[in-house]
Amino acid sequence: MAKRDYYEILELNKNATEDEIKKSYRRLAKKYHPDLNKGDKSAEEKFKEISEAYEVLMDKNKKANYDTYGHAGVNNNFGREGFEWNHFTHFSDLEDIFGRGFGSGGFGDSIFDIFFGSSGQRGESYRPQRGRDLKTSISITLEEAYTGTKKSIKMTKGLKCSDCHGTGSKGGMPPKVCPACGGSGRVQARKDTVFGTFATVTVCNTCGGRGKVIVEKCPKCSGTGSVRGEKTINIDIPKGIENGNTLRISQEGEIGSVGGPPGDLYVEIRIIPHNIFKRENADLIYLQSIGVAQAALGCSLSVPTIGGRANVKVPAGTQPDTILRLKGKGMPKIRGYGTGDLLIKIVVEIPKNITSEEKDLLKKYAQIRKENIN
Ligand SMILES: [Zn+2]
Ligand SMILES: [Zn+2]
Numbered sequence: 001m002a003k004r005d006y007y008e009i010l011e012l013n014k015n016a017t018e019d020e021i022k023k024s025y026r027r028l029a030k031k032y033h034p035d036l037n038k039g040d041k042s043a044e045e046k047f048k049e050i051s052e053a054y055e056v057l058m059d060k061n062k063k064a065n066y067d068t069y070g071h072a073g074v075n076n077n078f079g080r081e082g083f084e085w086n087h088f089t090h091f092s093d094l095e096d097i098f099g100r101g102f103g104s105g106g107f108g109d110s111i112f113d114i115f116f117g118s119s120g121q122r123g124e125s126y127r128p129q130r131g132r133d134l135k136t137s138i139s140i141t142l143e144e145a146y147t148g149t150k151k152s153i154k155m156t157k158g159l160k161c162s163d164c165h166g167t168g169s170k171g172g173m174p175p176k177v178c179p180a181c182g183g184s185g186r187v188q189a190r191k192d193t194v195f196g197t198f199a200t201v202t203v204c205n206t207c208g209g210r211g212k213v214i215v216e217k218c219p220k221c222s223g224t225g226s227v228r229g230e231k232t233i234n235i236d237i238p239k240g241i242e243n244g245n246t247l248r249i250s251q252e253g254e255i256g257s258v259g260g261p262p263g264d265l266y267v268e269i270r271i272i273p274h275n276i277f278k279r280e281n282a283d284l285i286y287l288q289s290i291g292v293a294q295a296a297l298g299c300s301l302s303v304p305t306i307g308g309r310a311n312v313k314v315p316a317g318t319q320p321d322t323i324l325r326l327k328g329k330g331m332p333k334i335r336g337y338g339t340g341d342l343l344i345k346i347v348v349e350i351p352k353n354i355t356s357e358e359k360d361l362l363k364k365y366a367q368i369r370k371e372n373i374n
Contacts, residue, residue, distance in 0.1 A: 003071050004049070006052075006053035006056055006057055006066060007053075007057075009049055009050055009052075009053040010024045010025060010028065010050060010053050010054065010057065011024055011028070012024055012057075014067070016057075018058070021054065021057050021058060022058075022093070025050060025051075025053075025054045025093070026093075026097055028046075028050045029047065029050065029051075029094065029097055029098075030097065032044075032046040032047040032050065033047065033098070048083070048085070051083075051085075051088055051090075052078075052082075052083035052087075052088075054090060054093075055083065055087060055088055055089065055090065056074050056077075058090065062074050062077060084189040084190070084200075085187060085188070085189045085190065086187045086189040086200075086202045086205070089180075089205065089206070091179055091180040091181075091206070092179045092180070129256055129257040129260040130256050130260050130261050130262070130263060131158070131253050131254035131255045131256040131257070131260060131261070131262040131263040132253055132254040132263045133253045133254075133263040133264050133265070133266060134155065134157060134252070134253040134254060134263065134264075134265045134266070135265075135266045135267075135268070136153060136155065136265065136266075136267055136268070137267065137268040137269070137270055138151055138153060138235065138237075138267055138268070138269060138270065139270045139271070139272055140237060140241075140269060140270070140271060140272070141271070141272050141274070142271055142272070142274040142277060142279065142306065143306065144237065145237075145239070145240065145241050145242070145269075145271050145331065146239060146240075146306045146307065146331055146332070147239055148236075148237060148238050148239030148240075148241075149237045150234060150235065150236055150237070151234075151235045151237060152232050152233065152234045152235065153232070153233055153235065153267070154230050154231070154232050154233075155230070155231055155233055155252070155265065156228060156229070156230050157228065157229075157231065157253070157254055157255070158226035158227070158228055158254050158255040159226060159227055159228070159229045159231060159255060160225070160226060160255055161218060161220055161221035161224075161225055161226055161227050162220075162227075163218050163219075163220040163221070164218035164220070164221060164225060166225040166226065166255065167214075167218070167225055168214050168217065168218055168221060168223040168224055168225035169214045169215060169216065169217070169218060169223070170214075170215075170216040170217060170218045170219065171218075172218075173215060173216070175210075175212035175213060175214045175215065176212065176213060176215055177211065177212060177213075178204060178206055178207035178210070178211050178212055178213045179206070179213075180204050180205070180206035180207065181204035181206065181207060181211060183211040183212065184204070184211055185203065185204055185207060185209040185210055185211035186201050186202065186203055186204055186209065187201070187202055187203075187204050187205075188200065188201050188202075189201075189202060210257075224257075225255070225257065226255045231252075233249060233252050233265065235247065235249060235267055237269065238334060239332045239334075240282070240331055240332035240333055240334035241269050241271075241334055242269075242271070242279075242281070242334060243269065243270060243271040243279075244268065244269070244270070245268075245269045245334070246266050246267065246268045246269070247266070247267045247269065248264050248265070248266055248267075249264060249265040249266075249267060250264055251263075251264060252264065252265035253265050276304060277306060279331065280343075281331075281340065282330050282331045282332070282333045282338075282339065282340025282341075283330045283331070283340040283341050283342070283343055284305075284306055284329070284330045284331060284340065284341075284342050284343065285342075285343045285345060286303060286304065286305075286342060286343070286344050286345070287345050287347055288301065288303060288312075288344050288345065288346055288347065289347045289348075289349050290314060290318070290346060290347070290348060290349065291348070291349055291351070292348060292349070292350065292351070294314060295314070295317070295318045295319070295320070295346070295348045296316065296317065297316055298313070298314055298315050298316030298317070298318065299313075299314045300312070300313050300314070301313075301314060303326075303342075303344055305326065305329040305342050306329070306330070306331065306342075307329065310326055310329055310342070312324055312326060312344055314346065318346055318348075319346075319348075320346060320347065320348040321345060321346065321347075322345075322346045323343050323344065323345050323346070324343075324344040324346065325341050325342070325343055325344075326341060326342040326343075326344065327341050328340075328341065329341060329342035330342050330343075
């Protein structure tokens with residue numbers, strides 16, 4: 001079936017002015033209003049048809065294309081299925097015609113039911129968006145991990161605009177309900193297919209899905225509700241924290257959009273490798289060099305620990321790589337209670353540059369032990 005001429009649909013001649021187009025649409029919209037034509041499918045179709053014509057003829061570019069090329073000039077403005085209600089950008093005119101409540105629960109509510117199928121989703125109100133989570137990392141020393149510490153970091157992120165208090169609306173004026181979607185942030189469109197009629201839901205073009213539109217944008221934040229700035233964030237780092245652990249700092253992520261809650265900040269903890277201690281979970285490992293005589297005869301040593309010095313007894317006959325354990329001298333455990341140990345790994349040093357006196361003594365020792373040194 002050939003598509004009808006838009007001017008003919010709106011009962012206009014080709015030279016109609018914008019005013020005449022408006023008037024004609026107004027008149028016909030009232031005539032084909034589904035509430036006044038209950039159950040009349042053709043009235044619904046007519047209403048959609050005049051709205052499509054209105055959509056094209058009210059737009060300078062679309063109108064020029066249509067005037068020159070006919071339907072071929074404007075068809076690609078609409079989807080494969082042709083004009084659908086989500087292409088319609090003049091809901092505010094319908095609001096003028098049918099009253100302010102149009103599409104938002106007042107008069108004209110049924111129009112949405114009829115055109116957009118069952119409107120179960122329309123009651124769902126606009127939900128502010130939660131802000132993005134942010135990630136950063138911070139380096140601390142092993143000593144700081146041992147005691148726990150406080151750090152402050154500077155983050156550049158979106159902050160609530162002070163002029164509009166995050167509303168994006170000049171002077172903090174509350175935004176008004178989007179006239180196009182009635183505040184739901186979405187528009188339901190009916191699709192006719194060979195299988196029947198389906199309602200599809202698309203994001204509202206007018207409000208970008210927010211359900212609210214700003215009357216006048218805040219000049220400071222250009223209506224976004226946030227400005228980029230630097231914020232100092234204090235972080236409590238618990239004792240016993242391990243390299244690679246991540247702390248979640250609640251609500252210190254990016255600001256939410258239009259009053260939504262902020263995201264969280266995730267701080268990865270990096271522990272700078274220590275000069276003398278190696279860490280294995282809650283235990284610390286320390287390499288202690290001793291001489292041959294100390295290993296053979298045993299000795300008492302003072303060793304460093306993460307919390308200060310401690311004494312350790314090296315028993316006589318200690319072999320290389322022996323591990324001596326100092327209970328409770330390691331790191332605090334981050335999960336659960338208690339403290340790890342300090343593991344002292346014994347390295348027996350064989351003397352390299354020896355004096356002639358030492359040489360004599362070792363030779364004598366070898367003779368006694370019957371060790372062949374030739
Ligand atoms: Zn602002
Ligand atoms: Zn909207």
